[in-house]
């Protein structure tokens with residue numbers, strides 16, 4: 001094994017990290033990877049690529065669960081009530097002090113500004129429900145930092161609990177209406193944001209599933225053969241992890257859905273994941289130009305590695321958590 005790619009397994013297990021498959025499969029050997037090495041200390045990550053890029057310092061922010069609302073939200077209160085009452089007081093991940101979600105988000109952005117962060121990757125559940133007031137507030141806060149950002153939705157961002165319609169329909173409705181400005185003119189389901197030689201590829205998997213057009217779009221990104229980072233809300237399946245790692249999880253489906261009643265939503269698909277979602281999983285973990293996956297949803301920090309590709313899951317920003325990531329050229 002290449003010395004650069006060697007990570008001590010016992011150190012990783014102490015950090016709550018699982019090595020799923022550390023040996024590249026035969027498919028991987030055919031195309032030369034442009035990944036370099038990566039390292040982690042607490043919430044700080046360094047990711048290196050063999051491709052020539054301009055180094056960037058990014059913050060990964062996910063699951064703030066803001067519930068800011070105003071009179072425009074009154075007609076929707078029947079659907080937003082439960083989540084509006086959640087995450088009222090949150091223990092900061094470093095200081096142990098109590099903060100509101102609004103304060104946590106503001107503190108994170110202030111730090112990003114102070115540290116001259118270049119790019120913000122927002123991977124969903126920034127909102128607990130699609131409140132127009134919250135979207136306006138977030139956009140103003142982001143604008144005030146002057147830092148470019150990419151956003152992809154989580155399962156709560158577009159969800160008004162108990163509202164009629166399938167998850168796919170509700171996502172289309174509320175990403176198109178209230179969340180629209182968050183996408184900066186891009187397609188809510190799939191988009192790329194180019195920054196300093198790295199593409200930040202957003203794929204909305206907030207229904208846990210991947211649509212055929214999203215798989216096609218993803219394959220196009222792989223073909224381009226320059227380095228990219230994949231932004232999604234729901235982490236991809238890792239053996240031994242919880243159902244929170246639900247995208248392409250073979251155990252996912254109607255029978256394993258425990259929360260459809262409390263969240264008042266459509267049950268997960270009867271026969272589990274579609275072939276498209278499973279094909280997406282294979283495409284991700286065989287992409288020679290994918291530097292890392294960034295996801296949220298579980299509200300816990302974790303790092304898994306499959307076919308040498310890291311999947312970084314960040315804890316919820318409701319607690320002030322953010323991942324501090326440097327993307328750089330391999331020295």
Ligand SMILES: [Fe+2]
Nearest residue numbers: 063125154297
């Ligand atoms: Fe969340």
